[in-house]
Each structure stands twice: as C-alpha cells, then as structure tokens.
Amino acid sequence: MMKRVNIKVTALAAFIGLALTGCGGDDGAPGADGANGTDGKDGKPGLTVATSATDLAVNVDKVLVASDSEVTFTVTNEKDLPVVGLEHFGFILSGLEQGQNGDANSWKLLSSESCPGSKYAKCGTLTDNQDGTYTYKFLKDVTTETAFSVTDDKTLRLIVTTGGDTLGGKTLAYANKSHDFRNNGEAPLYTKSVINNQNCTGCHDDFTIHGGHYKEVETCISCHTDNKVSSASKVFPMLAHDKHIGVISAPVGGCDNCHSENEQAVDYTNWKTVPTQETCITCHTDVNFKEGVNHWPYEDNAQCANCHTPEVVETVHLATYKGQTSRRENVHLTVTDAKMVAVPQAQKNIDSGLDTAKTGYVQLTVDILDKDGKSMNKQLDKVDFFYYSEFYINWGGQDMGMERGKILRVFTNKENFPGYVEDPIVLSYENGKTTYEIGPFELEDEFEGSLTDSYGMVTPRIWFCMDKKGENLESCKETSSVWGQGAAGFNWLHFFDDKGLIPERPRRQIVTNEKCGSCHGMTTRDSDGMAQMTLNCRSCHAVTKNDPAYFGTTCASGSVDNDGDGILDEMIKLKSLSPRGERDWTTASNAGEECLACHNANNPPTQVVRDSHTKQGDADYVEQLTMSHPDQKVWIHAMHANNRANQGGEGWKRNVEYSADLANCVKCHEGDSFDAKYLVGRKPLALDLDYMDTYDGLDPANGKDTSGNKRYAVDAKADAYVSPTAAVCLSCHGKRAAEEGEDRRQVRKDVVSHMKQNGAQFGVELGQYTGEESCAVCHDLNNLKESHNLK
Structure with missing residues (x-):
C-alpha cells in the first residue's frame, strides 16, 4: 500500500528551506563548542505482568478506616508476578470490641462489599492501577455503624477475597486474605485468634463455604457477628458449636480437638479461660442462665470465671x-x-x-x-x-x-x-x-x-x-x-x-494413629497418644436384646421368633454411629491397625454385619455383602463412604457423613500406600452366601443350646469369593443414591460391569476363582492420583 503524504506539512518545509538559503554572506569563524549537557535519566523499564495464574496472593499495602475508608493492595500470582485486569473482589471490614465484665472479645461487622455489585453486596469504587496494585474506596461510611466506634487503639480486620476472573483462558480459584491492623498503622494490641484453618483441616479438606468464595475461618468470623446475623445462634462461636457437637467423630466434650494450639491460633485456650453463657449453652442446651434452669441465675458473664476456672473447665471436659x-x-x-x-x-x-x-x-x-x-x-x-x-x-x-x-x-x-x-x-x-x-x-x-x-x-x-x-x-x-x-x-x-x-x-x-486421631481426636499430639475412636466397636458388634447367653458378646447371629408371629424378632440392639459423650475405653487405640487380627479377607460377613438389610434373593445381594465385608481394607472405606448394607437409608441410625473429600486418599493413607499394585495377587474376600438358610433358631428358651443350626457369628463357612481390588474400589464407588420407592442406596451396575470386564469376580466358588484382575494396568499410581485430584 502506498504511504500517504501530508501536503500541508511538505509545503511548509519547502518554504522554510528557501528562506534559510536566501540569507547571503559569511557569518565568520565557527563559534566555541558549547558545554556538555547533563546525562539523561534512565528510562522506566517495561512492566512484566502475569498472563496466567494458578494461585493468587494478596498483600494489603495500606488501609485507612474513616468516613471514606480506602484500601490499597497488591495481587500477584504464584511466580510473584503482578496480576492486572481483575474485576472480582470482596471486602469485609470488621472491628474487635474488647469484652467487659466477663464477656469475650467480639467482632462487629462494619461493612461487607463486593465488586461487581450484586443483590447481596454493593460495590464502592475499584481502581486498577495497572501495575498489580488496586485501590478500593468503601461505599459505606463505617463511622455510622452503631455497634462499633473506630479508634486508634482498637483492632480492625480486613478480608479481601479474590477469584472468579479469567486469566490465560482459565477461571481463577478463590482466595481470601486476612489482615489485622490498627488504624494508626501499628500492630494490634489485642486479638481473638481462637481457631484457624489449620485447626479445621484435621477433619475437613479445603475449608470452603458459600459457593467456595470463602476459604478461611477468619472470613466466617468477620461476617457472622451479632450485629450482622439474624439470631445469636448464627454468631460464629455458637454456629460452629451447633454444627459440630454430636456430629464430629471425636469425643463430645473434647474441646481441644478443635481448640488446639498452632502458630496462628494464639488464643486457642479461650474455651477454658473465657467461659460465657452464650457459648456454654450451645452444648449444655438444658441450661437457662437468665431463668436459673439447671444453674444459678445470672444476668451476665461477670462471675462465670469465679467458679469455672481454667483448671475446672479443662478437668470437666477433658476427663472424658x-x-x-x-x-x-x-x-x-x-x-x-x-x-x-x-x-x-x-x-x-x-x-x-x-x-x-x-x-x-x-x-x-x-x-x-x-x-x-x-x-x-x-x-x-x-x-x-x-x-x-x-x-x-x-x-x-x-x-x-x-x-x-x-x-x-x-x-x-x-x-x-x-x-x-x-x-x-x-x-x-x-x-x-x-x-x-x-x-x-x-x-x-x-x-x-x-x-x-x-x-x-x-x-x-x-x-x-x-x-x-x-x-x-x-x-x-x-x-x-x-x-x-x-x-x-x-x-x-x-x-x-x-x-x-x-x-x-x-x-x-x-x-497411622496420628492420621486417625486428626479427626477422631488424640489424647496427646505425639506418637504416644491414643486415638479416640468414639464410633466404638459396639456400634457394629452389637449387643443382643433377647438372648441372655449372648448378652454383652459379639457372638450372636440371626434372630428368633419368640412371640410366634412368624416374623423374626429384633435380636441385635442397634447403636448409632454418631459419637457419644461417655468415655470410649474400648476404642481408644494406639495402633490404628490392630483390627486386622480379626478384620481380614477370610472373615465372611454374618447377620450381625448384615442386620437383615440384604438377603438372598436381592438382585445386588453379593455386591451388598461385599461392601459390608469385615475385611479392614473394605469396611473402613465403606463405612466412611456410608456404603455398608446397614447404612445409606433415610433416617437410619448408622449413616455417616464424612467430613472430607472421599477422593482424598492421603487424608488417611500414608504416602502412596493406596497404590493399586499392592492389591495385585492378594487373597480374595470370603463370603457365606447361604448363611441365613442354615439358621433356624432352635429352642429360643435355652440360650445356651447349641444343637440344630443355631449359629454363632464365628462359624460362618466360606462358599464364595470376591476379587480384592474390586472389593476395595467398590467400597467407595459402588453405590448410587436411592431413587423414589427405594429404602436404601443401590449398587451401581455400571461399576460392577466395568470391574467384571477387567477380570473381577463376584461370588464365585473356590474352584472358579482365577485372581486375574487387571485393574492396576490402567489404574496405576499416576492415574489414581490424577483421578482423585491428588496432584
């Protein structure tokens, strides 16, 4: 393409040239050289910014809390490169009021804003400074918040949330940054850091709520304040207690399961040093301090610590x-x-x-x-x-x-x-x-x-x-x-x-004992501690209800028809798998593996395990028995996945809600011990498919009668076998949700078919068992890590 010429500029240049040459005469000798000029300043180098990011890091540079509060912060990626062009941020500003007359220090929400704005939160003024720094001016005048007045002595907390933008073709994951400060720029004089994510990840994996936007406990604490939420039960300490008490797998009353020391939770002893009515009644629900029900009446917390000293509180709760x-x-x-x-x-x-x-x-x-x-x-x-x-x-x-x-x-x-x-x-x-x-x-x-x-x-x-x-x-x-x-x-x-x-x-x-104890609770935090398995053995090895010879044993199987109505009476006393407050001495464990002595592949599931939730004639009978097998490597997976035959029904006592991601094998496993290669050539799992066919409950009036076919749980006889790798994988992957009209979760036929196509066998006789599973060929360690999101 021909370059275009500006006619006006060209004519002007020609005119000036003529004017200069028209000046005749010599101007004499050349003048002296002028002085050397000063060196110019170095030019500003170009700024290299991130074109992709796996993780975002936020550093708060400056905060001013006033009628027009403002924060300046820097965002970088995992390579410490500045990230520009972001538009999705959240800003939570809170203040910490010091407790008086026995009250605990309490957070007050000053403002919660986000960009872009939504029906939940409005956006102030966000400025991208194009160098990785951003400036945000709060929309709300936080000095108008009646629940808290800002002074230079008080502790403030800023939470900046990021994530949701697209960079390098990928949506950025959410991250939270917590920053505690005083408004005069100095470090806080006091705080309330009772727990943090490190306390929570013993049981949970990623701590995320509200669609994954909030990933730090500090974020929850900053927003679930008494001047924000609709009721006292939703203030964070009370909310956290309510969600965990009677649900967690550690001992009820074992406060140090969550309130344990780490480098960030500097106020972890608050549970025993700052007793308050508000937190106590979340567990002691039968107490009303104001009306004097099950406790002397008190209007406030001023006298709580007089009787409930740290020593007393610790002894009462941890003596369990x-x-x-x-x-x-x-x-x-x-x-x-x-x-x-x-x-x-x-x-x-x-x-x-x-x-x-x-x-x-x-x-x-x-x-x-x-x-x-x-x-x-x-x-x-x-x-x-x-x-x-x-x-x-x-x-x-x-x-x-x-x-x-x-x-x-x-x-x-x-x-x-x-x-x-x-x-x-x-x-x-x-x-x-x-x-x-x-x-x-x-x-x-x-x-x-x-x-x-x-x-x-x-x-x-x-x-x-x-x-x-x-x-x-x-x-x-x-x-x-x-x-x-x-x-x-x-x-x-x-x-x-x-x-x-x-x-x-x-x-x-x-x-290891420590890995079990991270969720179930430990008596101490070292290798000599006891893991508190509060879901104790009697939950499955249930006591008998109507046969005195078997009471207090694990030896009974089946039932008897004592009332003659043609229906077997309930013989096994079911116990819930939910944790209990009493001392669980039968299940305090040092080893984490001692169950292997009995819980192995040779041990067929009996009616104690089945609890009549699966029986011959069921379409998925063999698979249900497989997932209910007492072999350690199967039952421990199936129980946590809620997949045993006596789990998974609506309202059933034995349902388990595992608190972490079931795919996170390293949550329990040491290193790469979950590698499928370790199951190659292992012994198949034994089944006794006609177990109940040979039980008739002779002479129910004589509990010690062993004639006829009255069965102990120890006399099951193996008549069929299941491939070991298939059994382990099925224990987690084997069930689908119950559909309308079904009383429990059902076996996934597609999973079973896939296993059979690759050599797995279910319920075959001894002479038919080949042991030719090929699972580990495709599902090697790298594949397992990738499919379970472990790398």
Missing part, C-alpha cells in the same frame, strides 16, 4: 478421655516375646491330639509393669485386678491366615463358647513373665500354600479395676462399678515370626 489416659499409666500389660513353634510344648496341647504336620502354636510371653515401667512380678492369670485381659493373634502375613485368628482370653467377660473362647494354657512363669501357648494355627492356605515362613501379629485388649480416686489398683470383685472405676490398658500392635518379636514392622504402613 484424658482422665482415662492418666489411669492407663498405672498398668502396662506388655508383650515381651512371641513366636511361632512347629510343635506344642504344653502338655495339654500335646494331649489334645490336634497337632499335625501343617499346624503351629504361638508362644506368647507377657509381663505386668507398673507406672514406672517395673515388673510387678505377678503371674497374669493369678492377679485379681483385671476385668478382662485378651490377646488377639493371627498368622499369615499381609492377609493373615485365619478368619478371626485366635483370641487368648486370660480374663474375659464373655461366655466360654466352645472352639472360640478357650481356657488359657500356661506354658511357664518366671520372674514376672507368664508364657501362654495358643493353637493350633493352620499353616496351609488355600491361596498362598505354606505359611510356615510368614509372620504373625498380636495386640492386647485389657481392662483393670481401680479405686474411685483412680490412684490404686483394686480387686475387680470388690469394685462396685467395674466400668466407672477402671481403665483400659494400652493396646500396641506387635509383629512376630518363628524366632520372636520382629523389631521392624514387616508390612507397609498404611494408616
């Missing part, structure tokens, strides 16, 4: 489990040795005639230590301060070899059912060490062959009696209340082989 922990220290029933021997040495075992070339016997040595770790020099079976002392033992390595293993019950509160609870056989006693011989253990496995060179595990479960003060051991025969005056002992998990205890654990670490 910390008191038990201190009592536990009085006795340590310690496994000092354990080994598998090929032939028995105890005369009673020799005479039994049960020994074969394919059996072995475990010799277990224990010592009773006092609180100082010194031996009491007492033979275990001859002391009188144990209510029960039991040792759960199994052999066979990763999958274990026996259904429920063997249980050595030195003292027990259970019936002596033949073949299940046997009299202990003492092999020897010397210098405080009692050695028992337990067996026989089968050393041949249908799937693995010889188990002779494998390893075993043992974990104790004990309860001992003490005086009312919890200071001295006491004979259980003299104790008026065994449960009220006793303590559960520690229950470490030990591994052993044919040479003795194994110093290094032979199986990979899948979960």
Whole structure:
C-alpha cells in the first residue's frame, strides 16, 4: 500500500528551506563548542505482568478506616508476578470490641462489599492501577455503624477475597486474605485468634463455604457477628458449636480437638479461660442462665470465671478421655516375646491330639509393669485386678491366615463358647513373665500354600479395676462399678515370626494413629497418644436384646421368633454411629491397625454385619455383602463412604457423613500406600452366601443350646469369593443414591460391569476363582492420583 503524504506539512518545509538559503554572506569563524549537557535519566523499564495464574496472593499495602475508608493492595500470582485486569473482589471490614465484665472479645461487622455489585453486596469504587496494585474506596461510611466506634487503639480486620476472573483462558480459584491492623498503622494490641484453618483441616479438606468464595475461618468470623446475623445462634462461636457437637467423630466434650494450639491460633485456650453463657449453652442446651434452669441465675458473664476456672473447665471436659489416659499409666500389660513353634510344648496341647504336620502354636510371653515401667512380678492369670485381659493373634502375613485368628482370653467377660473362647494354657512363669501357648494355627492356605515362613501379629485388649480416686489398683470383685472405676490398658500392635518379636514392622504402613486421631481426636499430639475412636466397636458388634447367653458378646447371629408371629424378632440392639459423650475405653487405640487380627479377607460377613438389610434373593445381594465385608481394607472405606448394607437409608441410625473429600486418599493413607499394585495377587474376600438358610433358631428358651443350626457369628463357612481390588474400589464407588420407592442406596451396575470386564469376580466358588484382575494396568499410581485430584 502506498504511504500517504501530508501536503500541508511538505509545503511548509519547502518554504522554510528557501528562506534559510536566501540569507547571503559569511557569518565568520565557527563559534566555541558549547558545554556538555547533563546525562539523561534512565528510562522506566517495561512492566512484566502475569498472563496466567494458578494461585493468587494478596498483600494489603495500606488501609485507612474513616468516613471514606480506602484500601490499597497488591495481587500477584504464584511466580510473584503482578496480576492486572481483575474485576472480582470482596471486602469485609470488621472491628474487635474488647469484652467487659466477663464477656469475650467480639467482632462487629462494619461493612461487607463486593465488586461487581450484586443483590447481596454493593460495590464502592475499584481502581486498577495497572501495575498489580488496586485501590478500593468503601461505599459505606463505617463511622455510622452503631455497634462499633473506630479508634486508634482498637483492632480492625480486613478480608479481601479474590477469584472468579479469567486469566490465560482459565477461571481463577478463590482466595481470601486476612489482615489485622490498627488504624494508626501499628500492630494490634489485642486479638481473638481462637481457631484457624489449620485447626479445621484435621477433619475437613479445603475449608470452603458459600459457593467456595470463602476459604478461611477468619472470613466466617468477620461476617457472622451479632450485629450482622439474624439470631445469636448464627454468631460464629455458637454456629460452629451447633454444627459440630454430636456430629464430629471425636469425643463430645473434647474441646481441644478443635481448640488446639498452632502458630496462628494464639488464643486457642479461650474455651477454658473465657467461659460465657452464650457459648456454654450451645452444648449444655438444658441450661437457662437468665431463668436459673439447671444453674444459678445470672444476668451476665461477670462471675462465670469465679467458679469455672481454667483448671475446672479443662478437668470437666477433658476427663472424658484424658482422665482415662492418666489411669492407663498405672498398668502396662506388655508383650515381651512371641513366636511361632512347629510343635506344642504344653502338655495339654500335646494331649489334645490336634497337632499335625501343617499346624503351629504361638508362644506368647507377657509381663505386668507398673507406672514406672517395673515388673510387678505377678503371674497374669493369678492377679485379681483385671476385668478382662485378651490377646488377639493371627498368622499369615499381609492377609493373615485365619478368619478371626485366635483370641487368648486370660480374663474375659464373655461366655466360654466352645472352639472360640478357650481356657488359657500356661506354658511357664518366671520372674514376672507368664508364657501362654495358643493353637493350633493352620499353616496351609488355600491361596498362598505354606505359611510356615510368614509372620504373625498380636495386640492386647485389657481392662483393670481401680479405686474411685483412680490412684490404686483394686480387686475387680470388690469394685462396685467395674466400668466407672477402671481403665483400659494400652493396646500396641506387635509383629512376630518363628524366632520372636520382629523389631521392624514387616508390612507397609498404611494408616497411622496420628492420621486417625486428626479427626477422631488424640489424647496427646505425639506418637504416644491414643486415638479416640468414639464410633466404638459396639456400634457394629452389637449387643443382643433377647438372648441372655449372648448378652454383652459379639457372638450372636440371626434372630428368633419368640412371640410366634412368624416374623423374626429384633435380636441385635442397634447403636448409632454418631459419637457419644461417655468415655470410649474400648476404642481408644494406639495402633490404628490392630483390627486386622480379626478384620481380614477370610472373615465372611454374618447377620450381625448384615442386620437383615440384604438377603438372598436381592438382585445386588453379593455386591451388598461385599461392601459390608469385615475385611479392614473394605469396611473402613465403606463405612466412611456410608456404603455398608446397614447404612445409606433415610433416617437410619448408622449413616455417616464424612467430613472430607472421599477422593482424598492421603487424608488417611500414608504416602502412596493406596497404590493399586499392592492389591495385585492378594487373597480374595470370603463370603457365606447361604448363611441365613442354615439358621433356624432352635429352642429360643435355652440360650445356651447349641444343637440344630443355631449359629454363632464365628462359624460362618466360606462358599464364595470376591476379587480384592474390586472389593476395595467398590467400597467407595459402588453405590448410587436411592431413587423414589427405594429404602436404601443401590449398587451401581455400571461399576460392577466395568470391574467384571477387567477380570473381577463376584461370588464365585473356590474352584472358579482365577485372581486375574487387571485393574492396576490402567489404574496405576499416576492415574489414581490424577483421578482423585491428588496432584
């Protein structure tokens, strides 16, 4: 294209040229050189700005709170490059009023604004300074807020929210920035940092509410204030208590489960140092302080701390489990040795005639230590301060070899059912060490062959009696209340082989006590702490209602028709899986894995587990049984996913609402222990498909009658098998929501079909099982991490 010429400019240039050349004559010698000019200033370099962002970071540069409040802040991406062109921001400004007469410090909302404006919040004036900094002028004159007056001494908080804009073709994730300050520019003189996200992420993953816009607890606290929300129950402390009490999986009353120390929660002890009526009644709902119901009448909080001192508050609330922990220290029933021997040495075992070339016997040595770790020099079976002392033992390595293993019950509160609870056989006693011989253990496995060179595990479960003060051991025969005056002992998990205890654990670490305790609560924050499994064993291993022989045991199965109406009576007393306030000594755990002794692939689900919620003839019977299997790697997934056969119905007692993302495997798993390769070649899960067909409840008037087909939960016989990888994956992915007319969640047929197409087998007989799953070919570690959003 031809360049266009400006005619007027060209003519003017020619005219000036003629005028200059028309001046004749010589002007003489050249003049002197002029002085050197000064150096020019360096030019401003070009600004490099972000063209994409994974995360946004906000830094508050300056805040002025007045009738025309203004904030200047900088936004950068994860590479610390300035981000320009953003239009979506939220601004929450609050002030902290110091409590008087026993009141807690309380936040007051001064203004909540956002850009672009909406029906929920209006927008003031937002200026993009095109260098990564932004300036926002609040629309509201915050000095008109009657609930709070701004002074240079008071603490203020600004929350800036970002996210929702598009940069580099991607929508930016939401982020919140909290900034506490004084209006004179200096650091705050006081604060109220009771909890933060670090306290919450023990149970939750990402803490997000209101569509994901708000991701910090400080944001919630700043807005849920008494001058903003419609009722006192929605002020943040009360709201948080109401949403968690009786719902969380940690002990009720265990305030330190949430109110725990970290570098940001500097006021974490407020729960015991600043008792107030407002927060107390969120748990103690039967108290009315104003009217004097279940408490002396008080108009305000001025006198609360006089009686409810930090020591008293802590003792009353945390004694539910910390008191038990201190009592536990009085006795340590310690496994000092354990080994598998090929032939028995105890005369009673020799005479039994049960020994074969394919059996072995475990010799277990224990010592009773006092609180100082010194031996009491007492033979275990001859002391009188144990209510029960039991040792759960199994052999066979990763999958274990026996259904429920063997249980050595030195003292027990259970019936002596033949073949299940046997009299202990003492092999020897010397210098405080009692050695028992337990067996026989089968050393041949249908799937693995010889188990002779494998390893075993043992974990104790004990309860001992003490005086009312919890200071001295006491004979259980003299104790008026065994449960009220006793303590559960520690229950470490030990591994052993044919040479003795194994110093290094032979199986990979899948979960840890600390990971379980992050949600269920810990007695301490170190590796020696006890995880408080308040959803205790009795919730599933339910007590019986109408058969005295089985009361207080886990051995009953099925039901009886006592009233003759042709319908089996409810025999199992259901308990809710929701946490309870009482001390859960049966489930305070040190190991997190000790359940493996019984909860393994060999152990078919029985009617105790099924609870009649699935039965032969159901279209999804085998799959429902699979998801209700007691194998540790299945039941623990299915229970948290609310997928067991006795879960998932509207209003059912056993429903569980898991507080984190079920796809977040590392929430519970250590490292990459969820890799599907670890399931390749593992033992299939055993089922007993005709279990209820062989139960007829003969002679219900005689609970101890074992004739006919009356069934114990321990005598299920495997007649079908399920592939292990499919069972584990199904435990989380196997259910869809119940549709209209269905009483519970149903199995996803598409998932089962996909598994079968890739080698999985469900409910096949022993001779038909091939073990040819190919899941790990596609679902390798990288695929699992990608599909579960773990990278």
